[in-house]
Amino acid sequence: MPGRRFLFASGWSTSLSTVALLLAVFGAPQAQAGMFDDEEARRQIKDLSIKSNERLDTLFKAQFELVNQIQALREENARLQGQVETLNYELESTKKRQQDFYIDLDGRLRKFEPQSAPSAETKTGDEAKPAAESGKKAASDPAAESRExxxxxxxxxxxxxxxxxxxFEAFAKAHPDSTLTPNAxxxxxxxxxxxxxxxxxxEAHKVVVNKWPQHPKAPDALINIATCQQELGDSKGVKSTLETVLVKYPDxxxxxxxxxxxxK
Structure with a gap:
């Protein structure tokens, strides 16, 4: 009996050792795998952090460039606005000088235009007319017309x-026979x-051409008609009007x- 107990105890001890050995053998890879999983996770987190930082840097650079572009556009817009204001001022100044030139030219030309003076034949005709009409003619005042x-x-x-x-319209209606009416x-x-x-x-320039075709303003009125026709898109009318200038007023x-x- 004692010998059998010894054998049994000895076998039980051997079995425990074997089990422990097996646990050690099979448990080691699992522990090692767990350690590798942690390192892989850390590596992935680190890579993700690096990529995120790179993306943020790229985004910041893009925003900075966008801010610079917006500032450059604002400066360019301000510069262009200044140029537009300058051009508008120059245009208004040019128009003003042109108006002054035409008005001065108008005054010079009027000095060479024939002034209305009643002839002997006209006086005879006036004397034969009713007194009311003669009184109306006498009321015409060239000096007052000139001032108007x-x-x-x-x-x-x-x-x-x-x-x-x-x-100008009121003058033309009030003084249809005045020497200044074609100018007006x-x-x-x-x-x-x-x-x-x-x-x-x-319409206004056609009145000059049709009613006073020999007046110095008539050819210029035709040129102005052609300019208006061009702005209205009437190319045929422009050509016809300019050809009329050449035919009627070649010199x-x-x-x-x-x-x-x-x-052109």
Whole structure:
């Protein structure tokens, strides 16, 4: 019996050792795998952190460049706005100088235009007319007409275009037989053009051409009609009007302008 107990104890001890050995053998890889899993996770976290930082750097750089571009655009916009304001000022100055030039030229030309003076034949005819009509003729005052015309012209010179248009139109209606009426009608057309109403400008200038075809303003009125027709998109009308200038007024300065415009 004692020998059998010893054998049994000895076998039990051996079994325990074997089990412990097996546990050690099979448990070691699992522990090692756990250690490798932690290192892989740390490595992935580190890589993710690096990539995130790189993306943030890229985003910050893009935002910084965008801010610089916006600032550059603002500066360019301010520069262009300054140029536009300068060009507008120069344009207004040019228009003002052009108006002054035309008005001065108008005054010089009027000095060479024939002034109305009653002839002997006219006086005889007036004497044969009724007294009421003769009184109406006598009421005409060239000096007053001249002042009225100059007043309208000064409105145009002061760039009060709408008021000038009304004044020129009123003068033409009040003094249809005045030697200044063709001029007033011509400037009425220019006033309508300055007010961006080409149709009314054409109508006013056509009155000059049709009613006073031999007046010095007639060829210039045709040139102005052609300009308005061009702005209205009437290319055929432009060509016809410029050719009319060449036919009717070949020796005028307007004819030279018509030739140049027909070449374009």
């Amino acid at each position: 015309y100059e007043s309208a012209l000064n409105l145009f010179k002061a760039n009060k275009i709408k008021e000038a248009a009304g004044a 009608q011509y400037w009425l057309g220019n006033a309508h053009y300055a007010l961006h109403d080409c149709r009314k400008a054409i 005028s300065s307007a004819a030279a302008t018509a030739k140049q415009r027909l070449k």
